[in-house]
Amino acid sequence: MKKFALVFALVLMAGPVNAELSQYTAGKVQRANNLQQENKLDEAIELLAELSPSKAYDHAFVKRMLGVFYWQKGDTQKAIVNISGAVESGLLQDEQAWITQRMLADILLSDEQFKRALPHYYQLSKSIPETQKADELWFRIAQTHYQTREWKQVLSAMKTYESLNRVDDVQPLTIKLGAQLQLQQWRQSLPTLKRLIILEPNKVAWWQQTAGIQLRLSRSKDALDTLALAKRQGVELSQQDLKTLAQLYAQRGIPEQAAIIYAQLEGAKTDVELVSSQARYWQMAKEWDKAISVWSQAAELDNKHRWPLAQLLLQGGYYRKAIAELDKVTLKDRMDDIELAKVRAYYKLENFEQAIIHAKMANNIKSTSASKSWIKYLSQMRKMDS
Template identity: 70%
Template sequence: MIKKLTLLVALSFPLGFMPEQAVSAELSQYTAGRVQRAHNLQQDEKLADAIAMLEGLNLSRAYDKAYVQRMLGVFYWQQNIKTKAIANLTDAVNSGLLQDEQAWLTQRMLADILLTSEEFKQALPHYYALSNNVPENQNADELWLRIAQSHYQISEWQQSLSAIKTYAELAGKLDVQPLTIKLGAQLQLKQWKAALPTLESLIVLEPNKLVWWQQTAGIQLRLGQSNSALDTLALARRQGVDLSQQDLKTLAQLYAQRGIPERAAIVYSQLDGADSDVDLLVLQAQYWQIAKEWDKSITVWRQAAALNNKHRWPLAQLLLQQGHYQQAIAELDKVKDKAYEADVALAKVRAYYKLDNLEKAVIFAKQADNIESTTASKSWIKYLSQKREMAS
């Protein structure tokens, strides 16, 4: 979730000054001359030669050694040899001898290289030290963002949140990167309620990013806020966010839970495979039926029955309910499930009775009674027999 931070400061040598400035008073004449030569080689883009010359120096003075190590650290970094850059800069910083105006930047450079090398634990002490004495021309908030990221990467969630809080106080606002770190830490700590305002801020900054909407709805569901989850997903859709198929299924379910079955049916009808997936067709048919959209439900039940014959039975029942008796009989004739045999016979009794075909109604009433004698079958037989006698 958290992207790695890139270095936000230009790391190059000399760090804002010429070697012969401010060093002549402390570097030995011999070392100062070699440092100047190395600097000139670097300016001529001969870094390898500059490194070889500095590496070959046999220095006895501690300050000279620390100064050259700093210079080597910068050169190795420029050649993308991070391990040697880190080793030399670490020795230079730890010596405590470099107290010139570039000392802070040297430690900052070391901290940043450690961070980009994913040496987060090693980077943290340097960032904290730097944060205690920030020059006026440097941004303290950048340090705290790196501190937050470093803690996050080593799963120190609470420390990461504390660092983000300090960052926000210094920066005055939170953009996407610190908000993402904050959210990640809150989720790891299961601070669900606290995560919701963070997600709201992220949605404001990146309204088209699906994951923020998904996580918001997910947390709302976790907290039992199903109405809020519905509103979140519905708003995302209205704003043109491309919801996943699972998100849309969740949205449909939430519409159904809120008592808006027609919206549930519409959402299911817009899913991939809505016209060919029998399970999706059944859901559409059921929700149209709950919404009392009988014709729409019948249409979709027909599609489902064409794909799987077991859906003939609910289709026939709905046709019968709506008075489409001939169509109901045609569908009942296609129901093959033995479990519904008696029910199908009774359904035909009702259909033929409504069509004033008492002879067939009696036949199917007796058939139903033979399959499974019930109060309903016996009542139909008695009633229809009486009707037939009266008619004759």
């Protein structure tokens, strides 16, 4: 809006003193300009609207000024009609003609008449006065193509814009990124995101998009580095981002970092899925005591997790605790495995009587080579003892 006001001010400044206007029209234009400066906009519009100049240039000039006043009043459509008439006359040949057409293009853009605005912008780009900013014009072209979802044209306009303006800014880079993503130019979008991160290091979206694209390109190491750096710098990553980071640590062979991250998540002690995942990562890291502790928490939240807890206790040599947990396991499809686990625990405790009882129970549930082998072996052990 401020840029529009500046453009309109430039148009008005050159109006009343233009030597090509007839004396009569120049007087009326000057009077209208004074009324406008006195905040009597309706009177200024009425005065100009009543004029019917015979001279073509006067007619074009009045339309231009009337269009400016209509825009200031908020009547966009009348502003467009009058300024279009002035531009299409072809009689405004000085720099003010260029400014007037730019004003028309900007109004059309603001009114979301994108297809009508584009030809004006491209016409303007052919001859840009030294006093005007060429980079701003090409950015307008890129913006307009963006609105019409013409992604290749957006990038073409942005290429020209960037050749004229070497200073990075968020809005142009965001438009460029949007077009690149729409065209699935994943590799090309990464340098754009890097520039956006430099400008807005705390904006989580840039980090998320960077990591997401790196994963899409099967660059999991880069994605891990991206999310890890974001976390170190205090960027507020989402729960899902942190879960992804943990998974990437595990894939990289650093499951203890994955467990640490899961322990920091919201609900880390009450959400059974988060607790069991944390336990699994500690187990992958061969941190047995930590894994047992967290599996115990998971088992309290959901009884199905007593089975991995019991297995780990058995593996760690905590045989009595393993038996106590196995007695609480209620997984019907695991009953034979549960009995065989008890067999191993009792065997390690040298309680062969209980071991053979549970071996036979396992065999009754499901006869397997394992259950048969235990029964045979333990029977032999009992005979030897006797």
